[in-house]
Amino acid sequence: MKMFILDEADEMLSRGFTEQIYDIFQLLPQSTQVVLLSATMPQDVLEVTTKFMRDPVRILVKKAELTLEGIKQFYIAVEKEEWKLDTLSDLYETVTITQAVIFCNTRRKVDWLTDKLQARDFTVSAMHGDMEQAQRDVIMKEFRSGSSRVLIATDLLARGIDVQQVSLVINYDLPANRENYIHRIGRGGRFGRKGVAINFVTADDVRMMREIEQFYSTQIEEMPMNVADLI
Known part of the structure; x- marks a missing residue:
């Protein structure tokens, strides 16, 4: 496996999939590139980056202007x-x-x-x-x-x-x-x-x-x- 992408990481972790996600990471070859996408960066997401990513590059995208107007x-x-x-x-x-x-x-x-x-x-x-x-x-x-x-x-x-x-x-x-x-x-x-x-x-x-x-x-x-x- 060359690349593993975890989308909506904050939602996945908050909904009880932490153990399964950790199991997947532990089975990945060291050469696998990991991409983690998250709308927010709570502590559990940061822990994943610390434990399973080597020298991760953090890319911050300007927050979409969601509004309640209208x-x-x-x-x-x-x-x-x-x-x-x-x-x-x-x-x-x-x-x-x-x-x-x-x-x-x-x-x-x-x-x-x-x-x-x-x-x-x-x-x-x-x-x-x-x-x-x-x-x-x-x-x-x-x-x-x-x-x-x-x-x-x-x-x-x-x-x-x-x-x-x-x-x-x-x-x-x-x-x-x-x-x-x-x-x-x-x-x-x-x-x-x-x-x-x-x-x-x-x-x-x-x-x-x-x-x-x-x-x-x-x-x-x-x-x-x-x-x-x-x-």
């Missing part, structure tokens, strides 16, 4: 976690969804939510890191073409979903870290388009929502009754 952000207070599904079903009845992305925090939750929505006759697609690349490519092609209108995904793929016509992002789960928030909802307002982000918030999520507001100097308001007019 994106209306709302929250729906959900008393219990198990009530989120009915809340989402009610939202389907309230708004006409051209295309939407729904984010969950785990692959298991993505599969569970997909099964539940399909059982209620909603047409949705799912995509997460457990799927083969060829399968993910087909799903993304269908989503880009508009033949699939609702995509349920995890954070691992949040940065790779770049679809012009997405006008609605639903955070079924608030992201586990605030940095991922803008990667999730930023696609709603890309290409000069307006967008709406709706966050499902339980009592346990209020603190994280306030941290997100403070971190981005933004305000997430309670969803109004006329939200359908905004999408």
